[in-house]
Amino acid sequence: MEFPTAESLTWVGHLRWQNECVTRWPVRLPVARSAILWPLRQADSVGFMEWSFLSTEELSAALRAGETTSVELTEEAIARIERDDKVINAICVPDFDRARAAARSADEARACGEDRPLLGIPVTVKESYNLTGLPTTWGMPQHRNYLPAEDAVQVSRLKAAGAVVLGKTNVPLGLQDIQSFNEIYGTTNNPWDHARTSGGSSGGSAAALAAGFGPLSIGSDLAGSLRTPAHFCGVYAHKPTLGLAATRGMVAPSAPALPVDLDLAVVGPMARTARDLMLLLDVMAGPDPLTLGVAYDVTLPPARHERLRDFRVLVIEEHPLIPTGSAVRAGVNRVADALVDGGARVERHSPLLPDLTEAATLYMQFLFSGSVARFPVEAYEQLRTRAAGLSAADQSLDAVRLRGMVSSHRDWMEANSRRELHRHGWRQLFAEFDVVVCPITPTPAFPHDHNPNPLERRIDIDGVEYPYFDQLVLAGLATMPGLPATAIPAGRSPEGLPVGVQLIGPMFQDRTPLRLAELLEQKIGGFQAPR
Secondary structure, X not given: OOOOXXXXXXXXXXXXXXXXXXXXXXXXXXXXXXXOOHHHOOOOOOOOOHHHHOOHHXXXXXXXXOOOOHHHHHHHHHHHHHHHHHHHOOEEEEOHHHHHHHHHHHHHHHHOOOOOOOOOXXXXXXXXXXXXXXXXXXXXXXXXXXXXXXXXXXXXXXXXXXXXXXXXXXXXXXXXXXXXXXXXXXXXXXXXXXXXXXXXXXXXXXXXXXXXXXXXXXEEEOOOOOHHHHHHHOOEEEEOOOOOEOOOOOOOOOOOOOOOOOOOOEEEEEEOOHHHHHHHHHHHEEOOOOOHHHXXXXXXXXXXXXXXXXXXXXXXXXXXXXXXXXHHHHHHHHHHHHHHXXXXXXXXXXXXXXXXHHHHHHXXXXXXXXXXXXXXXXXXXXXXXXXXXXXOOOOOHHHHHHHHHOOOHHHHHXXXXXXXXXXXXXXXXXXXXXXXXXXXXXXXXXXXXXXXXXXXXXXXXXXXXXXXXHHHHHXXXXXXXXXXXXXXXXXXXXXXXXXXXXXXXXXXXXXXXXXXXXXXXXXXXXXXXXX
């Protein structure tokens, strides 16, 4: 679906017509219930009707058919948040009054014949996006009262598509953790097990989706921040190709919201179905109207294949620098078995695969060089002293991260040249394969670990401890070269925790892994509500 621009449809004139329609010909909004979707609605233990766990496609169909109204959907979402979020803590900044007003406006617009892609659909937004009238803090206490002057470009696109924004979702301090907790808003718990993390940095968004607080959310991804929370909470997420979706206004406070080309980070959709991911990506995709958008529109190519048996898939079960835990390995193999059963060509090895050890080294260098860009001079000099004391023989990931923090621009340029070689290697691989299936992290959601020094944290993989940040190398497979990657549910661990995998696709061919995600959802199932 291509969402029209203001230039192509002159939205200002269209909205004037809408206002005139509502003013001159007030329409009684439909409240009748037909039998189309009624069987899908099951009352829960305290009487909530389950609109909250339907997909965006189903909710939009219900709205078009008069099965429900945006006001009803919004009120149910708000009631569910007020009931359940006390223990989950996903919605850190509610915006219920404006959501109710937006829902009323959506119903009025629909009564006048309007039908935009997300008209009347309740959604949430990651706290790190600028949204006028609400604080943007990135979890940093010194910015708890910062109010941005304008909406992020993606918030504007949500609103233009007709979405009803319920509020903002929780994040880690500075977005720099695999968990979501901070001094301002506290800790977000995993809806499947409150003693475990929902992931980070889009952990609040993933928890909100799993808990039924709206069918869609938007997040961002630098080190798996869309994919890891989706994996931990049993939902879907898509890391778009680098540069596909404009990022302006997804910026740390109180930095100016400028149309900057980011090196690794992207913004992207989160949902409970693969088709909803595609729907939201169509709303989000496109260049910034202040820069490339002046001259270019985006037209993503269709998926390479429509049938499961036509896909050529490379399955990567292990990374050379960190093992895959048994629960995640089982999820990868469940997907691989489903692909084989569906007739797809599945391979476990290929000489075309770029060197994963070098890829991880490059990724850590890029990631951590950017993370210290705004460090105080004194702290930076301490890092330089520590890095100078490293043995040349120390090629551990801890050493790579430390060297990356103090790398020079010359170092960065050299690394970037090597990255381009990797990108070319991926292009050659995707001439032979359509998608790569691999883990997102080595384990399901782990217990909360708030040790203030992340370097002292450890990740337990089947009883063996590894440095906490080593698990990022799996997310870096797609991030370093800028490839699209779709996170999908792939089963449950023996403890009943969600397990996800990622489907990595060719650059700017985002619809290919998204289509495979949809086919796998039909084959092995998808999201299930926490029990």
